[in-house]
Amino acid sequence: MQVLWKCPLTDERYVTQRAWEGAILDGCPFHPEGGCGLEKLGSYRRVEPPGARIPRWWCPKRRESISLLPSFLAARLRGTLADVERVVAMVEAAGGVSAAVDAVHPPDAEKPVGFVGALRSIRRRVRAVRAALTAIATLLPERFAGVAATLAAFREVLGGDAVLVRLREVAERHLGALPTPLGFRARASG
Numbered sequence: 001m002q003v004l005w006k007c008p009l010t011d012e013r014y015v016t017q018r019a020w021e022g023a024i025l026d027g028c029p030f031h032p033e034g035g036c037g038l039e040k041l042g043s044y045r046r047v048e049p050p051g052a053r054i055p056r057w058w059c060p061k062r063r064e065s066i067s068l069l070p071s072f073l074a075a076r077l078r079g080t081l082a083d084v085e086r087v088v089a090m091v092e093a094a095g096g097v098s099a100a101v102d103a104v105h106p107p108d109a110e111k112p113v114g115f116v117g118a119l120r121s122i123r124r125r126v127r128a129v130r131a132a133l134t135a136i137a138t139l140l141p142e143r144f145a146g147v148a149a150t151l152a153a154f155r156e157v158l159g160g161d162a163v164l165v166r167l168r169e170v171a172e173r174h175l176g177a178l179p180t181p182l183g184f185r186a187r188a189s190g
C-alpha cells in the first residue's frame, strides 16, 4: 500500500538530498499498536523525476509492503503532480486533447513520443484528473459541491494553481478512497 509522506522538499531537492534514505514511517498502518515486525525494505526507483527513489517497508504479519509517497509525486502516473496538472491545464486551455498535443509534446522535442503515444498519455492524465476531481467533490461536498471537475473550476475555488498538490492535503483522510494520481485507490479499469 501507499502512504502519504508530507515531504517539505521540492522534487529537485528530494533527488539531490536523497531524502528517501532518511525517511521514517511512524508506524505500521495495518498494526498501529506495533509488534508486527515492520522492517525497512530499502527503496525502489521512479522513472520521473530522474534519480528519485521511493522508500519502502515490509510488514511480515500482513505480508504487504508499504511505500511512502512524497506529497509532490503522482501516484501511478509518471512524474510529479505539477507535471500532471500542467498537461491537463494545457488541454483545458486548448479546448481538447487533440488541440493540446503539440503544446504538451512538441514534435521537435529531444525524445518525441509520436502523435498516438502523446494522445494516449494525455488522455490518461485528463481522465485520471477528472475522476479524482469528481471524487473530491463527492467526498468533500461542504467545500466542493457543484464545482465542475476541471482544474479551472478548482483553481477558482482554491485561488491559484498547484491545486493537485493542495487537494491531496485537503483530502488527506480520503486518500485511500480517492483514485490515482491524487489518491491511492487502485483503479477498477483502465
Ligand SMILES: [Zn+2]
Residues within 6 Å of the ligand: 028, 029, 030, 031, 036, 037, 038, 059, 060, 061, 062
Ligand atoms: Zn504491520
